[in-house]
Amino acid sequence: MFSVSCFDVTPNNNQEHIDEIVREAHHFQEIQRVNNFDESLDTYIFANETSPTGYQNYRIVTDEVIDYRARVKGEFIDQVVKQGLYEIYYHPDRNRLVALCRKDDAFKATGIFENRFPMQLEKHRFNILGIIEDSTDVRGARFDVRIETVTGVSLKGSGINNTQYYANMLNSGQLTGVIVTYDHGDKTVTFRVSVDGTLLFYTNLDEYECLDFIDMLYAI
Incomplete structure (x- = not known):
């Protein structure tokens, strides 16, 4: 990590x-x-x-x-x-x-x-909502999203952005971060991105792989 x-x-x-x-x-x-x-x-x-x-x-x-x-x-x-x-x-x-x-x-x-x-x-503050939306993409069959809130409540699944609770959470400003598992290249990468832009990688990546992954997040 x-x-x-x-x-x-x-x-x-x-x-x-x-x-x-x-x-x-x-x-x-x-x-x-x-x-x-x-x-x-x-x-x-x-x-x-x-x-x-x-x-x-x-x-x-x-x-x-x-x-x-x-x-x-x-x-x-x-x-x-x-x-x-x-x-x-x-x-x-x-x-x-x-x-x-x-x-x-x-x-x-x-x-x-x-x-x-x-x-x-x-x-830099990454587009967390875009990352959540991207996780529902057709690629997302392997994606696993967990949303974290200021109240300690977490939502987990591949279609959570379509729920009323998700909408209420955004409206009340409770979102603090999201944990996502992405298939990227030949690796499955699990990471957390917080609302302040800090990334926390749970998957071992070398420095160049990390930079490539960050470039991908910038594009979302």
């Missing part, structure tokens, strides 16, 4: 300039006061391989200050510096950034991109 968040990219500068700078490796450094000591905090952005569909891979290694009460050599400290490691993919032509990490970490990783490069990022 792994979490993925997708962000739509709006360039603040010309696209060609952004494409040029994000292809390179970068190192940033800042000084921050931690436990009455000036710590040097480093951030590295390593540009790696490009996927067959045009996503550029980046590995972000960054020093993070964490509030943590502890004792070291007889002295109490209130903060520690830990090293965070994040994996993201950026598609320059589709203006799309995919963070393969927990939701909180996704905002940390993409925030580094947004702060360092001339771009604005907005978390």
